[in-house]
Amino acid sequence: MLKKLFQSLRSPLRRAKHTRTTPEVLTSRQHPLRRGQKISRHAVSVVERLQQAGYQAYLVGGCVRDLLLDLEPKDFDVATSATPEQVRAEFRNARVIGRRFKLVHVHFGREIIEVATFRANHPQGEEEENSSLAARNESGRILRDNVYGSLEDDAQRRDFTINALYFDVTAERILDYARGVHDIRNRLIRLIGDPEQRYLEDPVRMLRAVRFAAKLDFEIEKHSAAPIARLAPMLREIPSARLFDEVLKLFLSGYAERTYELLRQYELFAPLFPASAAALKQNPDYTHRLIRQALVNTDERIRLGKPVTPAFLFAALLWPALPARVARLQERGMPPIPAMQEAAHELISEQCQRIAVPKRFTIPIREIWDMQERLPRRSGKRADLLLESPRFRAGYDFLLLRESAGDDTGGLGDWWTDYQEVSDSARRQMIRDLSTKDSGDTPGAPRKRRRGGRRRRGGGDGAQPAGE
Template sequence: MIRKLLQKLPFPFGRPARRRTTPLVIPSSQHSLRREEISRNAVSVVERLQQAGYQAFMVGGCVRDLLLDVTPKDFDVATSATPEQVRATFRNARLIGRRFRLAHVYFGREIIEVATFRASHGGDDDASSTDEQSRQSDSGRLLRDNVYGTLEEDAQRRDFTINALYYDVCSGHLHDFANGLHDVRNCQIRLIGIPQQRYQEDPVRMLRAIRFAAKLDFEIEPHTAAPIKSLASLLNDIPAARLFDEILKLLMSGQGADTFELLQQYGLFAPLFPDTANAVSQSPDHYTRLLRQALHNTDERIRQDKPVTPAFLFAALLWPSMQAQLNRQLDRGTPLIPAQQQAAQEALSRQCLRTAIPKRFSLPLREIWDLQPRLERRVGKRADQLLEHPRFRAAYDFLLLREAAGERTNGLGEWWTRYQDASDEQRRKMIRELDAGSDKPARKRRRRRKPRSTADNNP
């Protein structure tokens, strides 16, 4: 239905997208957006800002998703009001951000994000922008972007055409400055402006292009795609904490498997996971299967509304790196257990230089790894003790993942599957069978000597 409605739009879809200084204003009769589909709180924010004399629109992903008949996860507002003016208008508003200052308006658990129209960051000849408002690194990356501007300027500095659509909930009009509806209809991801310059301003835009392409099942327009491989190294300048957040959006939104393929295709996986990428290149078949299977499993759990944790996914993503470190430790003659501990620490430390993994995820990740060799030691009471371990289920799932990727474990996963469902007597029998099949010689029981009686000790 959405495509039929889009076909009514009053411009030819064949021409390439371009910037406009004045928008194409599309009336409500010629698009499918309806205010009833938008959060009441977001509508309230727009109405109150307009009543206070400011311009205000729904913008970005929520408009794009509604045009594609997808339910938005959140609703963003763009306005001519400064963050301080937004806070003065709403008692329930808080200001956040330094690099990009915003207002959050709170309605219980729902947060409406309100951004002030931004202008171009300017340059050395732009006397209107100060160091406090806008700063760039030597490579062209924007370090701060708080130069406020008009609606037209805000549209021109947005990243993708499909995110530069402004919907006025009061009039019902849709404002399109960059042929965004053209690209929505043609399923294309297209940057606004010169791609190389826009990526240099913010290299994370390369990751966003990948994320939107996977999420929406869109193609990246050729001019937008062309510079990505050559500029991939710019991601090395992005703060590790920001990259961690971007990876979660990339790989834990339900399209992780498709995203991984695109990251590989455009040379963006290696800057995010350099040691893993190097290990995969040494053993591509096995480790690529493991990563694909882990991401496929995560996507499936998300589709089934089951809980997912970054700890398990990062355990899989860094497993090739940890195994490479382990082999180096063993080659140096380090005993197995210390070698495993040192390899895990080294793999995590090196990865945290690229993506700052919080301890709430890195600690359970280490436990999943540490339990892998313990799953092999099942004699005595060890098997029952492992079943009671809080990370047992994650470690067991990780074992099955390794086997699905082709790793040989001599039926260890199948054994643990049976053991969990067995009765106490069946479990004891399984342990006895392990003892009987063990190559280790039986330990001789030491004969205890009877203590001599007191009478024997007396002469």
């Protein structure tokens, strides 16, 4: 499909710089996109209605890029010369959202078509100081972004060349302002403009570069890649709530394993997960195996259409930093389960300063970790009580993940696998076998364990559930 498109590129486009004031225009004979194929009819209707009202309007960005790559677009965005208020006046089912970047959502049942007004580059110097529409902080990061402009302005202020493609559904032509088709052909992620300046404007662009490279199996162009490691600490200035959303996009899009490798390659992992990055230095083999296997499993579940909870993902990403903290607390005399709970609270609190993980996820994270201390305790009725716990399955899956990374649990994962599958009478025998095995050849041992068990119930098992 793309052969015809790429063969149609004219020599002026190949010679041009990657930003242009006039676009390379690809007619319907030069590309495979058609308004009735793989393009949302609602997106087409929004574009046509705006054009009929006298405005410029195009499909833009990721949807055009994905269609050229023969991928199914996740959503369809529209860029227009109409202001948000003018767009809202055209559609009764429209709603203006955002403050930093005003957009219009046009609702068609469950489908939302996002409409953005053409933006311009931000005014500099005195003009910027007098502008209430755009603002930057001292490092150059954009704080507000409502400076409207022309189509040409809009193209040049977009982040990556492959996202600066505009499709006119009426004429079925593509406007390419930044050599985006050229970079699609060469499988490159390239920033528009000076890379360092663009990253300083919004450091999250470094994460977006990684995300697109992982999703599309592209390379980050060398000049766009060069400043990333040096500017990676800038991510610490990004609001933690925004970083949570970005991390979900990074790891829950079906390309988590590749994303993780790129984050490490460009030194972006440490600003996001400082404790885990420290664990990678202290215990690289185990930490890498566990995180990588968790992300491989995540990608596979997404591929199969199975649900993935961010709680399990964050539990895996942070776990390698936890055992050392638990061990330190136990060395001070704290029992295992309270030590786990205290260390978990400390680690999650630190992580939330960097990435604002909501409480609805931090509670199950702590419960998954807490289950790792409880799963070995199977005597009496404990095994059945654990099996009935709503967190058992996540805790059990996490145990298997740990074992796959090299944790020696003495066959605990196999034991719990068997326990779930056998009959009640077989379960009772498994518990009796544990008691026989644990009693050893020391006559006084069982009594000592019973006294210790009572202390653990009072100081650990009787404590409030993790996260509450």
